[in-house]
Amino acid sequence: MTVQYRYIVYEPSKAFASQFCFSVMECKRNSVIALYLAGKSQPAIVRELSHLKVNEMFVYHTIKRYNDTGSIAKRYGGGPKKTTKTPEMVRKVKARLERNPRRSGRKMAKELKISQDSIRRILKNELKVNFPIEQFINTQNDRVYLNERSYENWSLRMATGSNFPSQVMIWAAVTADGRSPIVFIEPGVKVSATYYRENVLEAALEPWTRKHSGRRPWTFPQDSAPSHKARVNQEWLKNHVPHFISSTQWLSKSPDANPMDYSI
Known part of the structure; x- marks a missing residue:
């Protein structure tokens, strides 16, 4: 010593x-x-x-x-972390998929109180059933999980579509406590800066927000479409809304930042 x-x-x-x-x-x-x-x-x-x-x-x-x-004594509970990828958890995930192959991984993770990463690992490594398919609804969220390819599940593996389907362009605004009326863009019309300002901003956005929000502060986000980021429309927003995300602040190639395009 x-x-x-x-x-x-x-x-x-x-x-x-x-x-x-x-x-x-x-x-x-x-x-x-x-x-x-x-x-x-x-x-x-x-x-x-x-x-x-x-x-x-x-x-x-x-x-x-x-x-x-306050001590140097060994703390119990050390060692490798308990994994959620247990045989019991794998069985629970498999049972849910057998009842509904379109069940989302996010929903299963919430129901089973485990992370979405754990769900993905179970699907990919344990059940080997992750087969995303092309869909016309929402390719980010619409998936089918199957454990084999067979004639019985052919309808689940096949996504149909049509060439040159009819389309309609609309505009709408949503908030946490309400939504605006829908504005239908006339067929064949190219949405120019002038058209967007007169038929959307002035005719729809301004009167609805005045009635809905009153004196409450609010922020207007929009992506960087040519008619949106036009200088005259950026100036209009600067003068007519409390706050807005300008075209210089909007990240390029980020549709996930626009809930109207990405989710709703």
């Missing part, structure tokens, strides 16, 4: 360990805490205990344990 700076540094010999400590590891932890309480930094502790083969991680975790619990 060596005495320095009024603290004790333990030598982890078997005789010493049996006399003063339950184990060599406990002697190392005691030495670390003694130096720590004497005001030594962690790098200094590593240097002074080099003869004990103490590394930086050992010092860090020992001091953290001491600060968290």
Whole structure:
């Protein structure tokens, strides 16, 4: 035993360990805490205990344990984290898919109280059933999970569509507590800056927000379509709405930032 700076540094010999400590590891932890309480930094502790083969991680975790619990005693519950990918969880996921192959992974994760990453790992690695298919509804959310390809599930694996379907262009605004009337764009009309300002901003957005929001502050986001980011329309928004996200603030190629395009 060596005495320095009024603290004790333990030598982890078997005789010493049996006399003063339950184990060599406990002697190392005691030495670390003694130096720590004497005001030594962690790098200094590593240097002074080099003869004990103490590394930086050992010092860090020992001091953290001491600060968290006031002791160097082993905290129970350590070791590998319990995984959610248990046979029971795999069976639960499989049972849900058998009842409804279109059930979303996000919904299953919420029902089973596990992360979406865990659901994806179970689907891909355990059940091997992740087969996203092309759909005309929403390719981000519409998926079918099947464990095999057969004639029985052919209808689930086939997505139909038509060439040159009829289309209609509309405009609408939504808030957390309401929605605007829908504006139908006339067929064949190219939405220019002037058309957008006169038929959408002035004729629809301004009167609806005045009635719906009153004096409450609100922010108007829109993407960077040519008619949206036109200088005259950016100036109009600056003068007629409380706040808006300008075209210079809008990130390019980010449809997920527009709930009307991405979700609704």
